[in-house]
Amino acid sequence: MSDTTQPPYSVLFVDDDEMSRNHFARAIREDYCVHVASSADEAIAMLSEYGSEIAVLVTDFRMPGRDGDDLLRQVAQEYPQIVRILVTAYADKDMLLQTVNTGDLFRILEKPLRTETVQEVLKLAIARYTERETRQQRLLAMDETLAFLAHELNTPLAAISLFARSVESDIAEQYDPERQKEIGHAATAMLNNAQYCLTLISSFWATVHKSGGQQSGSGSGLREVKATRLIATLLDTYPFAGSQRDWIRVDVQGDFIVRAMPNCVSLVLSSLLSNALRALGGSTAPSLHLEVVGGSEPEIRVRDNGPGIAPEIKERLLLDPVTTHAGTGGHGMGMIFCNRIMQSFGGCLRIESALGAGTTVTMGFPSVKSRVHAAHDKASPDSQVVWK
Structure with missing residues (x-):
C-alpha cells in the first residue's frame, strides 16, 4: 500500500x-x-x-x-x-x-x-489541529531530549570529576615540582569544568520542569501516540526537496502505540529518513519504504534501494563516529545518538546493508512481555532505580 x-x-x-x-x-x-x-x-x-x-x-x-x-x-x-x-x-x-x-x-x-461547507471547515480544523500538535510535540520533544541528554552527560562528567580528583592527589613523586604544578592546575581546571557542567545540567533541568515540563509529564499532557501517526506527522512536516516525497511509500503491517519517549522516537525517525534521502540522492529510481510492523515485537523499518554501506563501515556505525557523508558535513555521531535513544527505553537499532543492494534500518521496540516485566519491577516495593 x-x-x-x-x-x-x-x-x-x-x-x-x-x-x-x-x-x-x-x-x-x-x-x-x-x-x-x-x-x-x-x-x-x-x-x-x-x-x-x-x-x-x-x-x-x-x-x-x-x-x-x-x-x-x-x-x-x-x-x-x-x-x-x-x-x-x-x-x-x-x-x-x-x-x-x-x-x-x-x-x-x-x-x-452542506457537504461542501463541512469539508472546507474540517480542512481548516485539521490544519489548526496539526499546528497545535506540532507545537506541543516540539515542546515535549525538548523535554524528553533534555532528560535523555542529562542522563547521558551525567555519567561521563561524574567520571571526569572523579578522575580529576585522583590526578590532583596522585601526582606527587612522578614529576619534578614544576611539572607537578602544571598537572595540578590542569586537574583543577578539569574538575572545575566538570562540576560546572553538572551544576548547569541540574539547574537547567529543574528550570525546564518548573516552567512547563511538569505539564508535559502530567496525565493530561501524556497522550498515546501510534506509530502511523508519528510517521504521518513527520511526512507532513519534513522539509522535502524536489520530488523526494514521491520516493516514499508507507507500508503498515499492524499499527502499535509508541509508549516510551515518542518525541525522541520521532527524532530518531527523522534522522533515519534524512540519511536515507541523502543516500538516494544519486539513484536513478529512488525508493524508500517506511514499514510499520505491529505484534508482540513491534518495529519501524526504513528501507531504501540506495548504494548500500560497506561492511567495514556498517559494523562500526552504531559504535564509533564513522560516516558515509563526510564530504557533506557528516560527523558520524547521528547513528550513535539514535542508537542510544532506542536503548534508553529498552529498544534497539539494527542495520542491514550491502553495497549495491540498499539499506534497511530497523527500530526495534520493547516487546509486550518486556513492558509487563518492567511495569512489575517498577511497582515492586523492593525495586530501586539505578542510573549507570
Whole structure:
C-alpha cells in the first residue's frame, strides 16, 4: 500500500438524530476516520477510548440530557488538543456567545449542513489541529531530549570529576615540582569544568520542569501516540526537496502505540529518513519504504534501494563516529545518538546493508512481555532505580 491503512485524522460527530449522523459520516468518510455518538455521555465514553486519535469534535447543540455546550466545556478541559465545532439550527445570540466564550470554539455551523461547507471547515480544523500538535510535540520533544541528554552527560562528567580528583592527589613523586604544578592546575581546571557542567545540567533541568515540563509529564499532557501517526506527522512536516516525497511509500503491517519517549522516537525517525534521502540522492529510481510492523515485537523499518554501506563501515556505525557523508558535513555521531535513544527505553537499532543492494534500518521496540516485566519491577516495593 502507498499510505497508512486508514486516514491519519479522526473526526467525532455528535447528534441525537440518526439520519444526521449517517449523512455526516457518508460525506467525509473518504477523507477521515469517522466516529459518531448520539449523546454527550456517549461522546465522552468514545473519547476515553479514541481520544488520542480524534482531531476534531463536531457536536449538535440541542440534544436530550447534556447539551452541546456542556460537552464542549468538558472536552475543552480534558482534551484541549481537539478542535471543537458547534452545529446549531437556532439563532440564539446569547447562547452562541456564551458557548464561544466557554468552549473555545473553532467554528459554528448552521443546519442544514452542506457537504461542501463541512469539508472546507474540517480542512481548516485539521490544519489548526496539526499546528497545535506540532507545537506541543516540539515542546515535549525538548523535554524528553533534555532528560535523555542529562542522563547521558551525567555519567561521563561524574567520571571526569572523579578522575580529576585522583590526578590532583596522585601526582606527587612522578614529576619534578614544576611539572607537578602544571598537572595540578590542569586537574583543577578539569574538575572545575566538570562540576560546572553538572551544576548547569541540574539547574537547567529543574528550570525546564518548573516552567512547563511538569505539564508535559502530567496525565493530561501524556497522550498515546501510534506509530502511523508519528510517521504521518513527520511526512507532513519534513522539509522535502524536489520530488523526494514521491520516493516514499508507507507500508503498515499492524499499527502499535509508541509508549516510551515518542518525541525522541520521532527524532530518531527523522534522522533515519534524512540519511536515507541523502543516500538516494544519486539513484536513478529512488525508493524508500517506511514499514510499520505491529505484534508482540513491534518495529519501524526504513528501507531504501540506495548504494548500500560497506561492511567495514556498517559494523562500526552504531559504535564509533564513522560516516558515509563526510564530504557533506557528516560527523558520524547521528547513528550513535539514535542508537542510544532506542536503548534508553529498552529498544534497539539494527542495520542491514550491502553495497549495491540498499539499506534497511530497523527500530526495534520493547516487546509486550518486556513492558509487563518492567511495569512489575517498577511497582515492586523492593525495586530501586539505578542510573549507570
